[in-house]
Amino acid sequence: MTDSTQAQAIGTSPPRLEAGDKATGRAHFADDVQLPGMLHTAILTSPHAHARIVGYRLAAARAIPGVKAIVTGADLAGPRSGGIVKDESMLARGKVRYVGEPVAAVAATDPAIASEAAAAIEVDYEPLGAVLSIDDALAPDAPILHEELASYVKAVEGGSHHNVVWEAALAEGDVDRAFAQCDVVVEDTWETQAQHHAYMEPNGCVADVDASGRITLHVTCQSVHHVQQRVAEELVEPMAKVRAIATRVGGAFGGKHASNIHSIAAWLARAARRPVKLVLSRMQDFEMQRSRHPARIWMKTGARRDGTILARDVRIIIDGGAYADESPPVLTFALLMSRGPYRIANVRARGQAVYTNKLRAGSFRGFGNPQATFAGESQIDEIALKLGTDPVELRLANAMGPNDTAFGGHPVPSCVLRDCLVRVRDAQRDAVPLPARAGRRRGIGFAALSHISGLMGTAAMVQLRTDGSVALSTGCVDIGQGSDTVMVQICADALSLPIGRVSYARQDSDSSPYNWKTAGSRSTYMTGRAVAIATVDMRDKMLAHAAELMECTAKDLELRPGGAVGVKGVPGMTVTFKEIALRSLFKSGGPLAATHGFVFDGPGFDPKRASIRQLAFANLGVYTFGAHCVEVDVDDATGAVEVRRAWCAHDVGRAINPASCEGQIQGGFVQGMGYALTEAMQWNEQGWLITATLADYKIPGVLDSPPEIHPIVLEDPDPTHPVGAKGIGEPSLVGAAPAIANAIRNATGARVRTLPMTPERVLAALDALR
Amino acid sequence: MSAAKVHSVLTVNGESRDVLAPVSTTLLDVLRDSLSLTGTKRGCNHGVCGACTVLLDGRIARSCLTLAADVGERTVTTIEGIAGDRDFSPVQRALIDAGAIQCGFCTPGFVIALTDLFARDSHPDRETIRMALSGNLCRCSGYVKIVEAAERLAGVADD
Numbered sequence A: 001m002t003d004s005t006q007a008q009a010i011g012t013s014p015p016r017l018e019a020g021d022k023a024t025g026r027a028h029f030a031d032d033v034q035l036p037g038m039l040h041t042a043i044l045t046s047p048h049a050h051a052r053i054v055g056y057r058l059a060a061a062r063a064i065p066g067v068k069a070i071v072t073g074a075d076l077a078g079p080r081s082g083g084i085v086k087d088e089s090m091l092a093r094g095k096v097r098y099v100g101e102p103v104a105a106v107a108a109t110d111p112a113i114a115s116e117a118a119a120a121i122e123v124d125y126e127p128l129g130a131v132l133s134i135d136d137a138l139a140p141d142a143p144i145l146h147e148e149l150a151s152y153v154k155a156v157e158g159g160s161h162h163n164v165v166w167e168a169a170l171a172e173g174d175v176d177r178a179f180a181q182c183d184v185v186v187e188d189t190w191e192t193q194a195q196h197h198a199y200m201e202p203n204g205c206v207a208d209v210d211a212s213g214r215i216t217l218h219v220t221c222q223s224v225h226h227v228q229q230r231v232a233e234e235l236v237e238p239m240a241k242v243r244a245i246a247t248r249v250g251g252a253f254g255g256k257h258a259s260n261i262h263s264i265a266a267w268l269a270r271a272a273r274r275p276v277k278l279v280l281s282r283m284q285d286f287e288m289q290r291s292r293h294p295a296r297i298w299m300k301t302g303a304r305r306d307g308t309i310l311a312r313d314v315r316i317i318i319d320g321g322a323y324a325d326e327s328p329p330v331l332t333f334a335l336l337m338s339r340g341p342y343r344i345a346n347v348r349a350r351g352q353a354v355y356t357n358k359l360r361a362g363s364f365r366g367f368g369n370p371q372a373t374f375a376g377e378s379q380i381d382e383i384a385l386k387l388g389t390d391p392v393e394l395r396l397a398n399a400m401g402p403n404d405t406a407f408g409g410h411p412v413p414s415c416v417l418r419d420c421l422v423r424v425r426d427a428q429r430d431a432v433p434l435p436a437r438a439g440r441r442r443g444i445g446f447a448a449l450s451h452i453s454g455l456m457g458t459a460a461m462v463q464l465r466t467d468g469s470v471a472l473s474t475g476c477v478d479i480g481q482g483s484d485t486v487m488v489q490i491c492a493d494a495l496s497l498p499i500g501r502v503s504y505a506r507q508d509s510d511s512s513p514y515n516w517k518t519a520g521s522r523s524t525y526m527t528g529r530a531v532a533i534a535t536v537d538m539r540d541k542m543l544a545h546a547a548e549l550m551e552c553t554a555k556d557l558e559l560r561p562g563g564a565v566g567v568k569g570v571p572g573m574t575v576t577f578k579e580i581a582l583r584s585l586f587k588s589g590g591p592l593a594a595t596h597g598f599v600f601d602g603p604g605f606d607p608k609r610a611s612i613r614q615l616a617f618a619n620l621g622v623y624t625f626g627a628h629c630v631e632v633d634v635d636d637a638t639g640a641v642e643v644r645r646a647w648c649a650h651d652v653g654r655a656i657n658p659a660s661c662e663g664q665i666q667g668g669f670v671q672g673m674g675y676a677l678t679e680a681m682q683w684n685e686q687g688w689l690i691t692a693t694l695a696d697y698k699i700p701g702v703l704d705s706p707p708e709i710h711p712i713v714l715e716d717p718d719p720t721h722p723v724g725a726k727g728i729g730e731p732s733l734v735g736a737a738p739a740i741a742n743a744i745r746n747a748t749g750a751r752v753r754t755l756p757m758t759p760e761r762v763l764a765a766l767d768a769l770r
Numbered sequence B: 001m002s003a004a005k006v007h008s009v010l011t012v013n014g015e016s017r018d019v020l021a022p023v024s025t026t027l028l029d030v031l032r033d034s035l036s037l038t039g040t041k042r043g044c045n046h047g048v049c050g051a052c053t054v055l056l057d058g059r060i061a062r063s064c065l066t067l068a069a070d071v072g073e074r075t076v077t078t079i080e081g082i083a084g085d086r087d088f089s090p091v092q093r094a095l096i097d098a099g100a101i102q103c104g105f106c107t108p109g110f111v112i113a114l115t116d117l118f119a120r121d122s123h124p125d126r127e128t129i130r131m132a133l134s135g136n137l138c139r140c141s142g143y144v145k146i147v148e149a150a151e152r153l154a155g156v157a158d159d
Helices: A019-024 A111-120 A134-138 A175-180 A224-235 A262-272 A282-288 A327-337 A369-387 A391-398 A417-430 A483-495 A523-550 A577-587 A658-677 A736-748 A759-769 B027-034 B090-097 B107-120 B126-132 B144-156
Strands: A039-045 A051-057 A067-072 A086-088 A102-108 A122-127 A164-172 A184-192 A204-209 A215-219 A242-246 A276-279 A295-303 A309-319 A346-354 A440-453 A457-464 A470-474 A502-504 A557-560 A564-567 A574-576 A593-599 A610-613 A622-635 A641-651 A708-714 B005-012 B015-022 B053-056 B059-062 B075-077
Touching: A019 B090, A019 B107, A039 A111, A039 A262, A039 A282, A067 A111, A067 A262, A102 A111, A102 A262, A134 A309, A134 A346, A164 A327, A175 A295, A175 A309, A175 A346, A184 A369, A204 A262, A215 A224, A215 A262, A224 A242, A224 A262, A262 A276, A295 A369, A309 A327, A309 A369, A327 A346, A327 A369, A327 A440, A369 A391, A369 A440, A369 A736, A391 A417, A391 A440, A417 A440, A417 A622, A417 A641, A417 A708, A440 A523, A440 A736, A457 A523, A457 A577, A470 A483, A470 A523, A483 A502, A483 A523, A523 A557, A523 A564, A523 A574, A523 A577, A523 A593, A564 A577, A574 A577, A622 A736, A641 A658, A641 A736, A658 A708, A658 A736, A658 B144, A736 A759, B015 B027, B053 B107, B059 B107, B090 B107, B090 B144, B107 B126, B107 B144, B126 B144
Parallel strands: A039 A276, A215 A242, A309 A346, A470 A502, A641 A708, B005 B075
Antiparallel strands: A039 A102, A051 A122, A067 A102, A164 A346, A164 A610, A184 A295, A204 A215, A204 A276, A295 A309, A440 A622, A457 A470, A457 A593, A557 A564, A564 A574, A622 A641, B005 B015, B053 B059, B053 B075
16 A cells, blocks of 8 residues: 655656545546536437438427427537538538437436427438448549538648548658569558447536526536637637536547537527536447548558568548548548658658548547558568568568657657567567467467657646645646646656645646647646646745755755755755745745646658648657567457457656556557457448447457556656656557457468458458468 | 336435335436435446446446336445445455556446455456456456456455
């Protein structure tokens, strides 16, 4: 048991600050918020994949006792919202574009009354032809989803036209010439599926309203600042009239990245002048939130006989669903990651994101990288087979190293990819072999990967309290990964305080320093950086006070553990943080506080090196690296694949909280294993999602998951972070699918190029060998 | 939609609670909405995820699939009642110390499932633990640290 009064330096794993609340049911998630007089919401959704809305008849719904407010798309006056392409609104306007799209909403005194009233709303539709696949979307005579696409507001231009949301390209070197010099060339097409986040807490919020009409949302989200902005935009209110407070967040993984339903509750609360709860049912969460982008990836890679990979040509089409959401940056990032973590001098990557009449695809742990790396790492193994080379040796021979350059020209000062590969290879080799099983073939597979950690703006604020304890505040919402504890550890460490003497504020748009989002594996790197710098700034102010109190200079002083300042080399002579605080508050100097904020400030693409067209971002973060090794058993008769053990090595820069790093690695691996083997959102020919329950959509349970997932946490401090840390949220998912695919290939000789790698697909690949 | 309400008396965490609710009301609805015991979570509302798990007469049950009117004389123990007079039960302590809690939404269900297991078997092995947790979904942890927490508890548990 860890005593919270002990000093907790960086690199220890104290229990998470909120773990006790979560273990005892005290932690409050969105659906746990209950306010006096609270109304309940029901949403009427579209039964059509694509249809024009002709009219609404609301009289029957309005007549039901207990109905307090109704809203339809016809009531909306504001501009369309969204990410880079502003193409959507909280309720369908003019047209519906997927089955399950919110069309109207009701607030009533009771959930059953709200449901009854929503069902009583009549909407007249004129059905249109539906576009349900990439091929449908790109067909010359395809129905057009967004006729007004050209007039939509776009933060960046991406060449959108017809059903194409975005087109982008990135290239280096001379690909055609390089292929002519290759001795071995492999070329294939991969297909990946829509994966659902399936966070355990369905999305939702409670919206309250005061007498002046100011709206307060208690909301599960990845950023209170984003929710505030999106709701204000959709309700055409100044941001001063909208406040967002984060509840505990029951998982997000990117699925709560953009706020597409919270405005509905806010609207109804404003209209009814009462608090309104909107929490999605599990089925609605499946139907109206978002998925990982299905992708079709054509890739060609060539190498010389000596194992030097010379060239890669890539074309990626991602299926963005009905609204753009994060499609432009996901496409951009998939292109960026398509080179893999290798020194390949000649690479050409082109891509499109298309609209289809399905649920929007958006941000999801990995953000385009899982798709690109599934194709790329599968192909690396195919080249190794053709060359007759060991797949790890081929990777080591081409791996990026320190002071290399990423695809597009970002300098990469630190890179431990080779260590990651060697560590997982050696750990697997040295492990006691698992006994063979009758009817199963054992295979070993590897994958290497890179990712980024960074993006956008963030800030932190620290204050010294009267008793010498510290108040820390950031806008970083802990979505389950443990950032609350990490931020407090960074702050406490810089002050040699026990973590119990640092409080951490809940995120509230009224008071929290700005943070873009909990996304992009950025919290420890970005917000952690702000926390470290703000804390050191305040420490310097404290030392200046201490120097005056002790009649010496600040450079002669040092921190003593537990909240005191002493003179270097003179034991015992100290002033406490409390004495410093009291002096600053009541005698001279003023309250001690510091803030630090910044926008990710790394270099962008290098136009001298790379040809760049319509990329959705320029500079995005520091690079991280990892490698996975898995052992699988493939059932000869059924084609079923079982992952027996995994080793996952990741560079985290510096592990602030090693147990949390391990938890991120293990959890990310299992989510990636679900992506590899069982998870698939499927739509029927009418565009209905037929996997909208946790019974029909199979996420891994404990018996599906390997008991041994060995996290290997490598620390190579990042020079741009005060304590050297980088993010680990996303990369742990990225390696799972290609490592498993390569292990299946190793076990059976069969190459599966479509996710998920179901027993049927494995059997079909085995049949293809015969 | 209005249905006749039935009166029942439930024993929840050792206290007698009067409940008046339509006959179709689930135990989960009653716990969360009528009794404000919101520690029991609604993850899927159809018996798959295990976040709503409670103890009925000491054995695990899905409160989302249990009608409140069907509980009868059986005692209900929710996450709020697991620790009794202590801060944390041994199962809760083990999960906290092992770093097995991430987003925490599934945690009450896992606590209940492990409480049920350890009430029957104080030294379960890994496969027994995994089997006992097979009705609970977690999307954050990959399950490894949850199983490790239970294994540690199995190693120190008194007979």
